[in-house]
Amino acid sequence: MTWADAVLFAARGLVRRRSRAVLTLVAVALAAALLTALMMITETGRSRVLDQLSRGGPLAGIRVDAAVDDAEVDRVVNLPDVAAVVPIATTRLLVTADGAAVAAGKGAGEDQAVPAVPGGTDLEGIVGVDFRQADNLPITVLAGRLPEAQTATEVVVDQRWLERRGVAEGEEAGVVGSEVMLGAVREGAGGRHDPLAVRWTRAIVVGAVAQEAAPGGVLAPLPVVLDARAWTGGGEGATYEGLFVVARGLNQVDEARQQLAGLGLPSEAPENLIASVLRYLHVVELVLASIGAIALVIAALGIANALLAAVRERRREIGVLKAIGARDRDVRRIFLLEAVALGLGGGLAGTVLGWAIARGVGAVVNDYLSAQGLAGVTVALPMAVLSGGILGSAVLALLAGTVPAVRAARLPARDAMGEG
Amino acid sequence: MEVRNLSHRYETSDRPLVVLDGLSFSIPPGGYVALTGASGAGKSTLLSILGGLEPPQSGHVHVGGHDLHALGGDELAAYRRSTVGFVFQHFGLLDTLTASENVEVALALAGARAGARRRRARELLAAVGLADRAAHRPGALSGGERQRVAIARALANRSRLVLADEPTGNLDERAATQVLDLLEQLPAERGCTFVVVTHDRTVAGRAPSRLHLAEGRFSTP
Incomplete structure (x- = not known):
């Protein structure tokens, strides 16, 4: 018997027991819908949590707090599990923010309201980074923007620095456009600062950020910090005070740290926190997936039950098929095809239904988030869930159909004779 | 057909039930034999052994050059496909298929292509007087028509042995005669x-040769 003939037989068998087939199909569809919806909702929640976590920088970020030069940077760049390296230079400068500043491009004394940083002069830690690689750094812009990479007159200020100066959370935008003076103090004999040898640079605060790249209240383009450090006489030895390294993925963070240790570079990474969160998410995923899977297994048992009933009812028909020459494998094939048809049909319908349910839940959640002033979520149907819903149902149905199919194939051909 | 010393028994909870007890007979090619006997005499068992529905337990059964004792599962299936045609009291038609498809099933199992199957089924249904009923399902056919479809199916693969189990048992007199x-x-x-x-004595009386079974042995009715 060819596959085409077997398909015809299977289809006719299902159509003849239409009510039972439809009920079985509905059971599979509901189970697949539950599984799909739960998986989609879980995946959406996971994406949302990871998105929130990644606002503190790349999830696979590693901080190297050690003095390094360009040659060592090159060695780190070439490590197998490292995706990106951002050198970080730091120095300490006098920062004057007395409120008498001017906005960028505006002359002093012009009749215009100018935002101001509360006054005072501090010796402040300045962090120099290459802002072209800002995406690879744990920097979140709270207000304004980041400086241009090559400019010497733009800086951003850190949230904690603003807090120290009395700028409340949520008012960071008020300092954008203000002016600060950065004073590089040349070191005198014995490493003491020479208060008479200060080189002042005017800079515009173009943004306020929250950052974990390095300790420091002001972030400036890398050349600004290197130049200031050279002038103060602090440019001896290593070029950079640290690195921010991004591993190729969360699972490669450990390997990347080991490779860094091999180069003699100590490192720290927040991956333990992220790994813990991911573990919790994984547990939630497992629990929800298990609920869906249990439903699918129950549906598969329904398929097995329906097919076993069909085998009982069709004993004589199976016997007749054998009497006219069907082999055991022909009979087995027909019943397996019936099972797969139920699984595929139910899986397909269930996945569509599950997608609709997840979208509905997403809409309700978005309404709530919107009312809370929070960003909404996007409910997507991942390919793994789509294929898993349909193919998983079919495979489970195939497994469920195996026992009835084998039982049907083993029925004696003599059953064709009936009871007489 | 050559049968020598054929015995068969079924295991019951009490004791083995002997249904065929050392039967020996032969039927020449083209022979027509009626097998009679009371219910439980072993007629259907003998028929199912001759038709390869179950293997003989002991003795020798040779049909058309096949030693049925030596055939396994797939070989018995092949024997049934190529050599035997069955006609059952209950017709044995698949009620989800049309009359034509019921005939075609036997041809499909023998590996015939779709076009050849349709042509052969049409030819056989015409031969049994059902050319105009080819597209009807068994439920839309009378008992006599169903049995004629079953006969067409039994002949589909040019069987050399046709075995009929009470073929008129569910038919009225006119349909039975047809x-x-x-x-x-x-x-x-x-x-x-x-x-x-x-x-049925009338049916048996029409056969040129009769074998009567009683308690697993041939006897005089």
Whole structure:
């Protein structure tokens, strides 16, 4: 018997027991819908949590707090599990923010309201980074923007620095456009600062950020910090005070740290926190997936039950098929095809239904988030869930159909004779 | 067909039930034999062994060059496909298929292509007087028509042995006569051996040769 003939037989068998087939199909569809919806909702929640976590920088970020030069940077760049390296230079400068500043491009004394940083002069830690690689750094812009990479007159200020100066959370935008003076103090004999040898640079605060790249209240383009450090006489030895390294993925963070240790570079990474969160998410995923899977297994048992009933009812028909020459494998094939048809049909319908349910839940959640002033979520149907819903149902149905199919194939051909 | 010392028994909870006890007989090609006996005499068992529905437990059964004792599962299936045609009391038609498709099933199992199957089914249904009923399902056919479809199916693969188990048992007198007329033409027209199991004296009386089974042995009725 060819596959085409077997398909015809299977289809006719299902159509003849239409009510039972439809009920079985509905059971599979509901189970697949539950599984799909739960998986989609879980995946959406996971994406949302990871998105929130990644606002503190790349999830696979590693901080190297050690003095390094360009040659060592090159060695780190070439490590197998490292995706990106951002050198970080730091120095300490006098920062004057007395409120008498001017906005960028505006002359002093012009009749215009100018935002101001509360006054005072501090010796402040300045962090120099290459802002072209800002995406690879744990920097979140709270207000304004980041400086241009090559400019010497733009800086951003850190949230904690603003807090120290009395700028409340949520008012960071008020300092954008203000002016600060950065004073590089040349070191005198014995490493003491020479208060008479200060080189002042005017800079515009173009943004306020929250950052974990390095300790420091002001972030400036890398050349600004290197130049200031050279002038103060602090440019001896290593070029950079640290690195921010991004591993190729969360699972490669450990390997990347080991490779860094091999180069003699100590490192720290927040991956333990992220790994813990991911573990919790994984547990939630497992629990929800298990609920869906249990439903699918129950549906598969329904398929097995329906097919076993069909085998009982069709004993004589199976016997007749054998009497006219069907082999055991022909009979087995027909019943397996019936099972797969139920699984595929139910899986397909269930996945569509599950997608609709997840979208509905997403809409309700978005309404709530919107009312809370929070960003909404996007409910997507991942390919793994789509294929898993349909193919998983079919495979489970195939497994469920195996026992009835084998039982049907083993029925004696003599059953064709009936009871007489 | 050559049967020597054929015995068969079924295990019951009390004791083995002997249904065939050392039967020996032969039927020449093109022979027409009626097998009679009371219920439980072993007629259907003998028919199912001759038709390869179950293997003989002991003794020798040779049909058309096949030693049935030596055939395994797939070989018995092949024997049934190529050599035997069955006609059952309950017709044995698949009620989800049309009359034509019921005939085609036997051809499909023998590996015939779709076009050839349709042509052969049409030809056989015409031969049993059902050309205009080819597209009807069994539920839309009378008992006599169903049995004629079953006869067409039994002849689909040019079977050399046709085994009929109470073929008129569910038919009225007129339909039974039509069916018997059709079956009785087989040895002469198609050269096949025809064995009919019946406990209807009229049906048995039409066969040139009769074997009567009683308690697993041949006897005089």
